[in-house]
Amino acid sequence: MEIVFKDVDYIYQPNTPLEHVALQGLSFTIPSQSFTAIVGRTGSGKSTLLQQLNGLLQPTSGTVTIGKTRLPGAKAKPLKELRRRVGLVFQYPEHQLFEETVKQELLFGPKNFGLDLGQVEAWLPQVLQDVGLDESVLERSPFTLSGGQMKRVALASVLILDSEVLVLDEPTAGLDPVGKKQLLQLFRYLNEEKGKMVVLVTHNMEDAMANADQLLVLNNGCIESVTSPKRLIEKRDQLEAIGLAPPESIKFVDYMTQTLGVNWNEHEATVDTVSQALIKRIKAGANK
Amino acid sequence: MKQSFILGQYIPRESFIHRLDPRTKIISLILFVITMFVIDRLLIYSLLYGFVLGCVLLSTIPITYLIKGLKPVWWLVAFTFIFHVLFQRDGEALFDVFGFFIYDQGFIQGGEIASRLLLMIVMATLLTLTTPPLAVTDGMRWFLTPLTRLGMPVNELAIMMAISLRLIPTMTEEMDKISKAQAARGLDYTQGRLRDRFKALLPLLIPLFISAFKRAEALAMAMEARGYQGADHRTSYRQLVFRTMDYIVVCLMTTVTISIYLMIG
Amino acid sequence: MIELEQVSFRYQNEASHVLENINLTIEQGEWVGIVGRNGSGKSTLAKLLNGLCLATSGVVRVNHTVLTDESKFQIRNHIGMVFQNPENQFVGTTVADDVAFGLENLAVPRETMIKRIDQSLEQVDMTAYKNHEPSRLSGGQKQRVALASVLAMQPEVIVLDEATSMLDPIGTDQVLSLIQELHEKLGVTVIMVTHDLNEAALADRVITLDAGTVWFDGKPRELLEKGDQLHEVGLEPPFVTKVYQQLTRQSLNITQEPLHYEELVDELWRLYLKT
Secondary structure: OOEEEEEEEEEEEOOOOOOOEEEEEEEEEEOOEEEEEEEEEOOOHHHHHHHHHOOOOOEEEEEEEOOOOOOOOOOHHHHHHHHEEEEEEEHHHHOOOOOOHHHHHHHHHHHHHHHOOOHHHHHHHHHHOOOOOOHHHHHHHHHOOOOHHHHHHHHHHHHOOOEEEEEEEEOOOOOHHHHHHHHHHHHHHHHHOOOOOEEEEEEEHHHHHHOOOOEEEEEEEEEEEOOOOHHHHHHHHHHOOOOOOOOOHHHHHHHHHHHHOOOOOOOOOHHHHHHHHHHHHHHHOOOO | OOOOOOOOOOOOOOHHHHHHHHHHHHHHHHHHHHHHHHHHOHHHHHHHHHHHHHHHHHHHHHHHHHHHHHHHHHHHHHHHHHHHHHHHHOEEEEEEEEOEEEEHHHHHHHHHHHHHHHHHHHHHHHHHOOHHHHHHHHHHHHHHHHHHHHHOHHHHHHHHHHHHHHHHHHHHHHHHHHHHHHHHHOOOOOOOHHHHHHOOOHHHHHHHHHHHHHHHHHHHEEEEEEEOOOOOOOOOOOOOOOOHHHHHHHHHHHHHHHOOOOHHH | OOOEEEEEEOOOOOOOEEEEEEEEEEOOOOOEEEOOOOOOOOHHHHHHOOOOOOOOOEEEEEOOOOOOOOHHHHHHOOOOEOOOOOOHHOOOOOOHHHHHHHHOOOOOHHHHHHHHHHHHHHOOOOOHHHHOOOHOHHHHHHHHHHHHHHHOOOEEEEEEEOOOOOEEEEEEEEHHHHHHHHHHHHOEEEEEEEOHHHHHOOOOEEHHHOOOOEEEEEEEHHHOOOHHHHHHOOOOOOOHHHHHOOOOOOOOOOOOOOHHHHHHHHHHHHHHOOO
């Protein structure tokens, strides 16, 4: 399934004094089974954009085509079908929990979409394992869990729909570094092993660059660039100009090329590539 | 729904009406309502319409916005009018519809009552559209202050009002977010039988209440950390300033109300 | 300034302690980072300092006054606190009203209030937003207002409870550089709860909590020296620390653990490349 935006505008409260243009002239394609990151500052239109991906908002003008469904214009039934195929996890999804037990919480979506509950129940242990929860939580109330566990339950409640596309809005916000790393690994696994399209919306360039194979940079409701994360190193000045901070690794590379005259032609700034470049430079000696 | 109904919204502008003291606007609104209930002549009603229209124009709020935003009110006004026309039994019979007589008093009284309703709502909406909610609260608090002596907790009420006003946009946003998050999990509360639709509200209301309680707890903690110990013995940063313009408007409104009363009496 | 003696804390009706036998002294003018994984007790520790939580056993002293249910109001005048969620600590309807809130509680006369509001908004560079409503501000701006609200009350200590964790990188940078400036200029004591070691590296001293006890208390450099051991307490070593480890493994000798990439690069220049 491929997602295509064509000349998409979105305006909040059009023709009122409170009118607000959130998206303007967006055209781009998200290839099927890709891992795409949408980055931009707070207020750049990221969250308006992601709601177009499953028809929660529909373009004021232009079209969004998701697989066979085209927006605007889809009827209620295909729209609901679209929502099953595109799983959307909002920021702080733990705020949407409401059932008495974790199990009921997980079955909420499948019931709404009329999935085969027997099949879904058989699949519960796998989903719990994927998000790093123990099966013993199933009968517990979600509200007795820690914040991090609640987030995982909320995430599992969408994963269980086995959607082809997974859209995630700042999924690691509020987690500590270890919890964050685990979730990002899970998304990569879902993308690489299970062939799902993952769309990660974030303001964290580090996560975006480390995981995505396509990057969509959003600024003031417009597309600033569509690029591969590897090429982003070249555009770091442009990024800083629109208020996106490059990750520590990129700043590191910048500083060492300037101060030490290191010859940098790697695509990715990792611990290994940076260390190697430094050692090479030192071996070359003082009179280079 | 949110974007179409405007009662209680505030549109920041720099108009004459915006700049008036909230107390002036509240007094004027009260005087206006009194006038409306005193008079019973159609000619003076047309003056009132003119006055309201003048206020709307002065406020620089687009009339189309007001008309669209008060859509539910139009229905109510139209219903009131038609109800009176059909069921008023005084005065001369004008004509009959299938043996059902329509009287002239029906039109007159229907017109009066519908006009009162309409004008009152437009004026009240104009007050909130041109006055920041907190200023409305400050104005009301000023009028209620004498009641503190009777043991009414006016200061507490004012703080409660102010915090509720502060939280309305936050909670509206939260509600929007939760309903979208549940829609993404396939919830649909616009279809099905009434009982099912009611049941479908739980996934919205439970998280909303939980989040409201959590927010309240966090906010209480933040207030306490900044030394809040109760609403009394505090000084106040906000001050209402009654300017020359306010005196003139209040005097003018009072004079006009009294002269209309005398004229009719 | 602040002393904790054998302090333990547990929530009512819960068996296990959130904090157990904590002993600490924080001096005036210090900048202390408190780090640890979620649930390690770091936020609770912050709340014990101004009486938002009261110790189950042990003694907390601020300026030699024992913190109790009675003395907490007076102590709160000395300790300002900025919380994690910008949305949940904005009390006023506008920026100026929010800054005024604490001053109104202290019953500061209106003339002084106006001066202090202007002054503290100036300090956090938010003067232009004085009459704005919170919904029109970004997270970073809201946190700067929260700082202004605290500053207006002229506290000796500012406690930041994960104040940057919900901000985007630009907002985080703005808040951090502001705190650095206030610490240098006004000499306020800063206590900063965080799980970001890059942030903690800005402090003079870092306290690491694990399961309610102190796992480490010392200079940030010494904490980073622990390298991979940091994973045990749920922390991620910064990029520069990982590069540093890689370089030492390749038998490059560098005199001290770098706190920052610039430090490491400068050091390499000084040791190996300068002629």
